[in-house]
Amino acid sequence: MCMTSIVIAGAGYGGVMAGRKFEKAMQPFTLINKHSYHQFITWLHEAAGGRHRIDDYKVELSEVFRQSIVTQIKDEVTFIDRQQRKVIGKKGEYPYDYAMIALGSAPEFFGIKGLAEYSLQLRSIETARQIRTHIEQQFTAYREDQDETHLRIVVGGAGLTGIEFVGELMDWLPDLCDRLGIPNNRFEVQNIEAAPAILPALSENLQTKAKKILEEKGVRIRTNTKITKVEADAVYLESGEVVHAKTIVWTGGVRANPVLKNSGFTCDGRGRAKVNAYLQSIDDERVFVIGDCASFESAGRPLPPTAQLATQMGDVAATNLLALSKGEQMVHFQPKILGTLASLGRDVGVGFIAGMQTSGTPAGIAKELSKVKYLWQLGGLRMVTRNRRSLVREY
Incomplete structure (x- = not known):
């Protein structure tokens, strides 16, 4: 078994998918997150809008990962020290051989006063x-x-x-x-x-x-x-x-977590660290950056900050990190926009799936099924069964 020291900073969509990949490979890792839980960020409009209990929109990380694989640390990351190879938090310092930065985003206020x-x-x-x-x-x-x-x-x-x-x-x-x-x-x-x-x-x-x-x-x-x-x-x-x-x-916009820029990464105008085709920081091959923190260009422009792309990045970046640590060939990240769905309330929506447009009740059903798909990715049948009744609407 490879005893490489791996630290994932952040347990959003990208971070948990990377962790799942390491778990399947039986690769121990350290996961640093501000909270003890993973939040279903893309469903929070339902929580704020009165659909279900607020706490239904999170799952404890201890329910996602086997504790024999993950070392879970509750801390807020404040700095990435690439010279010393340490992730710095408010409570401690965490050395790494390889790091995965998945710290998410912060609001973008566009200079609007107040x-x-x-x-x-x-x-x-x-x-x-x-x-x-x-x-x-x-x-x-x-x-x-x-x-x-x-x-x-x-x-x-x-x-x-x-x-x-x-x-x-x-x-x-x-x-x-x-x-x-x-x-x-x-x-x-x-x-x-x-x-x-x-x-x-x-x-x-x-x-x-x-x-x-x-x-x-x-x-x-x-x-x-x-x-x-x-x-x-x-x-x-x-x-x-x-x-x-x-x-x-x-709800008018986001920029990357300021930790990246403050840590000296080469960033784009929204504070996202620029990465290469393997999702490594262009400043340090031992640091992978994913999700809302990553500036990855496709067709000449950075990818949008979406959960769909963050989960894909988490999977590919973890694959590449493991390959790099073993001296094996890495793979290029090839983003796939499988669809975009917007709910317009509890029963209807609009969007497209695999190039096909949908609206009304069919789009609403598709949106609910997308929840099931993510829960399956997160934890298989166990996670679907745990959350289906509280989060997925019956039709």
Whole structure:
């Protein structure tokens, strides 16, 4: 058995897939993560939007990996010391022969004044809990003072996260109103996007369908609308309009975890470390970088930060790390966009799979099946059985 010292920094989609690969190869590794659990980040719109219990959207890492293979450390990574070959955390230092950096992303605020301070961001289990609790508190407060701004929600950004979140809200908020004795026609959800269209990863036809479905649900979608400033209860638009709302959620973009740039890696404009065809940092062949942290160019442009690509990177990078440690030939990473699906609430969606467009209920079903696929990748039948009833909608 190879006794190479391997450290994975981060237990997101890429990190856990790399760990699964090492586990199958019976290669011991150290996994450093801020939390003791893996979060289903791409499903957090459901958690924040009231679909299931918040804690259903995570799984303990001890349930994912055999403890004889992994050394699990709960720590927050702050620096990668490539000279000393150490991953530095707030609680300790962790030497490595080879490192896998999978630290995920941070919000991108594009220099908009007040946005970081006054908006909520859907980034984690805890922020999903914060958003859900905040909305419930605001709707409850409306019963006391009848201030309409308690019932107005502004969601900035119309990519996958923003669109899926507003779709989820439109299914949950009528139930919340009924529970609190608030008329269903009083709340308002605005989705504000600077670009000319929503869901840029999809075709114009699917964008149009998604917009129609959401508007029929009651969402006010405002494209070509730039946010210039945010205050505690107000969103300022380039047109001069001010939207007053007690709930402001930002989903408008991400950049790589700042640890990479702070550690001296060669990065692109979004702070992602540049990697070669094998997913090694161009600065150090012993460091592999994956997921939202990696700047990998395909067709002349960096790949988008998606869970689908992060899982593929984790698998290939782990394969290459093992090959490098044994002096064997590595393989080029060849990204495969298998499809993109956006839920527009609990039952409907839009997207494409293997080049085929889908919308409505079939897309909603496909979105639910994609959960099953990921759970299978994560832990086979055991993980599917554990999570199916709590996370996967029955049809």
